[in-house]
Amino acid sequence: MQMALDEARRAAMAGEVPVAAVVTDASGAVLAVAANQVEERQDPTAHAEFLALSAARAARGQKYLADCTLTVTLEPCAFCAAAVAALRVGRLVFGAYDPKTGAVEHGPRLFAHATTHHKPEVIGGMREQECAALLKEFFGAKRDA
C-alpha cells in the first residue's frame, strides 16, 4: 500500500484524481504499478486498477492473475471490480471506502452476485485514513483554486 500511496501522490501532482494500484504475485514481487490516468489519456476508463491489471496480465502473458493481489488506495468502481473478476485476481486490498462510486461494498456490490463468476478475497480499509486524506486534500485544493 505504501507504493500505491506514493504513486497516488505523484498522480495528484500531475492533476489526476489520486488513486493508484499495485499488482503483486504470490511471492510479493511487484508485477505492475499504475495511477489513475483519466486526464492524461482523456479516457474515463483509464483507472489505476484496470491499467495495473492490464499491465500485469500482459507482463505475465497469460489470461488470469489467480495468484495475485491487487492493492489500491480506493474501493474499486464497477468497471475495475468487474476486471478483477474477469482476470480472476486472487485477492483485492483497498484503502478508502467509496460510497459514491465504489462497487464492492456499495452500489452494485459486484462480488455479491451469483452471476459474478469469480470473487476475490477482499480486505477493505487498509490505511484507510491516509488513502482518504489524499483524496480529500486533492478535492479541497481544487475547490479552493
Added chain:
Amino acid sequence: MQMALDEARRAAMAGEVPVAAVVTDASGAVLAVAANQVEERQDPTAHAEFLALSAARAARGQKYLADCTLTVTLEPCAFCAAAVAALRVGRLVFGAYDPKTGAVEHGPRLFAHATTHHKPEVIGGMREQECAALLKEFFGAKRDA
C-alpha cells in the same frame, strides 16, 4: 445490428465466442466495430463492447460518447456495462439476453443503482433469436468437437 451479426460470425470462425459490437454517432455513421478478442489477445477483458467503445473514444479524441449508440449482439457483462456508464454512451442496444453473465437485466443490474452516475437509454432483445442462435451454434459445435 446486421453489421454486428456479420462481425460476430467472423469471430466464431476465428474461434472466438461470437459477440460483436458497433458504435455509431447521432447521424448513424459507424465510429468503430469490434468482435470479442479474448482468445486472440489472451485477455478476458477484450470484449467486443469495450474494444469498440475504446476505439470510438480514441477516434473521437474526447472523453465521452454521449451522442453515440452502442449496438451489441449480447447483453453486456458488468465490465462492459460499466464502460458504457463511464463513457456516458447515450444509447445501448443489445440482441440476446444473457442470464449467466449479463449485468443490465441480470445479476448486478448496473444501471439500476443510484451510484451508477450515467444510465443510457437501453433497448434489449433486438434480433434476439439470430443473436442467440449464433452463440448456441458456436457452443453446440464446441461440445460436438
